[in-house]
Amino acid sequence: xxxxxxxxxxxxAFLGVAIATFLSGIxxxxxxxxxxxxxxxxLVEKPKEFGKMLVLEAxxxxxxxxxxxxxxxxxxxFDLATIDLYKGLQVFAACLPVAITGYFSAQYQAKVCVSGxxxxxxxxxxxxxxxxxxxxxxxxxxxxxxxxxxxxxxx
Numbered sequence: 001x002x003x004x005x006x007x008x009x010x011x012x013a014f015l016g017v018a019i020a021t022f023l024s025g026i027x028x029x030x031x032x033x034x035x036x037x038x039x040x041x042x043l044v045e046k047p048k049e050f051g052k053m054l055v056l057e058a059x060x061x062x063x064x065x066x067x068x069x070x071x072x073x074x075x076x077x078f079d080l081a082t083i084d085l086y087k088g089l090q091v092f093a094a095c096l097p098v099a100i101t102g103y104f105s106a107q108y109q110a111k112v113c114v115s116g117x118x119x120x121x122x123x124x125x126x127x128x129x130x131x132x133x134x135x136x137x138x139x140x141x142x143x144x145x146x147x148x149x150x151x152x153x154x155x
C-alpha cells in the first residue's frame with residue numbers, strides 16, 4: 001500500500017501531531033475563556049484579587065502546551081524521511097492520549113476553577129484549596145502527555 005501512496009505514513013504522523021496540538025489547544029481555549037469570563041465578573045466586585053484570578057485563568061491553558069510539546073518533540077527528534085506507513089500509524093496513535101486528555105481536562109479544570117472563584121469570593125484564603133482541586137483534574141492531562149511522550153520515544 002505504501003508503494004501506491006508514498007508519503008501516506010508521514011501524512012498520518014503529521015495528522016497525529018496536528019490533532020495533538022489542535023485538540024489540546026482547543027480544550028485550553030475553552031477553559032481559559034470560561035475562567036476569563038467568570039474572573040472578569042469576579043473582578044468587578046473585587047478588583048484587588050486580579051492576581052488570584054489570573055492564576056486560576058492560566059491553569060486550563062497548560063493542556064494546550066502539552067499537545068504542542070508532543071508535536072515539537074516529534075518534529076525535532078524523528079527523521080521525517082524515514083516515516084513509512086507503519087511508523088506513521090504509530091505516531092498517530094501516540095498523539096491521541098495527549099490530544100484527548102488535553103481537550104477534556106482543560107474544560108473540566110476550568111469548571112473547577114470557576115467554582116473555586118465562588119469560594120474565593122467568600123474567603124480570599126481559599127486560593128490554595130482551589131488550586132489543589134484544579135490540580136487533580138490536571139493530573140489526567142499530565143498522564144495523557146506522559147503516555148504520548150513514552151509512546152513517541154518507544155517508536
